[in-house]
Amino acid sequence: MIRVLIADDQALIRIGLRVLIETEDDLEVAGEAADGRQALELARRLRPDVVLMDIRMPGVDGLSALRDIAADPLLAATRVIVLTTFEIDEYIFAALREGAGGFLTKDAEPDEVLRAVRVVAEGGSLLSTSVTRRVIGEFVHRRAPVAPDRLLSGLTEREREIVALVGEGLSNVEIAALLVVSPATVRTHVGRAMTKLGARDRAQLVVIAYQSGLVR
Structure with a gap:
């Protein structure tokens, strides 16, 4: 319940x-x-x-x-x-x-x-809906992006790639299909990225993706 x-x-x-x-x-x-x-x-x-x-x-x-x-x-x-x-x-x-x-x-x-x-x-x-992403983009783009190295320096290249795709609004299943890996692998990368970035949930990953310039 x-x-x-x-x-x-x-x-x-x-x-x-x-x-x-x-x-x-x-x-x-x-x-x-x-x-x-x-x-x-x-x-x-x-x-x-x-x-x-x-x-x-x-x-x-x-x-x-x-x-x-x-x-x-x-x-x-x-x-x-x-x-x-x-x-x-x-x-x-x-x-x-x-x-x-x-x-x-x-x-x-x-x-x-x-x-x-x-x-x-x-x-x-x-945050996979276009209307939510539009609102986030509206405010983030009013500000100069934070230098990516400041936010993303602890991520691997694959984790950066996946955070960018999360920011685009793709689900784990969609990311897995695009990268030709399993959804479980994507889930692991998302979890590690959240831990490294101090993100409470997927929503904050989207915000970080915009702030860092990974998504434009």
Whole structure:
């Protein structure tokens, strides 16, 4: 059973997400929060698998709560999906950089929300979609890329190649087919790259791929 914590200051949004999640046999609502402070408290107490987190909430916002969740070793297994109205602003990139598994727009189709929860709960990310990559690229390209050697000096050539392909949005299976290796081999390289780069998850690998100039 995948346990989901809903954090949004709008009661209507929380109700809608609760009804949607409770229609599924493999999902359940662990709790609801109306601001970031409450979301963090409930996350620490309930240890949900996934948090659906609004960015803009009164008091402690979703970004601050996300940062605290990502930094808490007791919540290492809790993944966060950021909810946004899809305004192109710094919050979205910051959320991905801080460890969000991806983001959803509040007008996303129900099936998309359910799929997102399942993908992130299984350790995946929502960064293979063109819309997410476009948002990341928008903000990274506003800044001068960080010198690749500063970020990637500890990686092997194969690991660099695979990080670049992850940044392009390819799945492990797609990368394996392209490089003519097994998905298990790709998974091993991705895991090693994440460890070397200090990336919490695949989402942060995508950000690093853009920041370092591996993806343009």
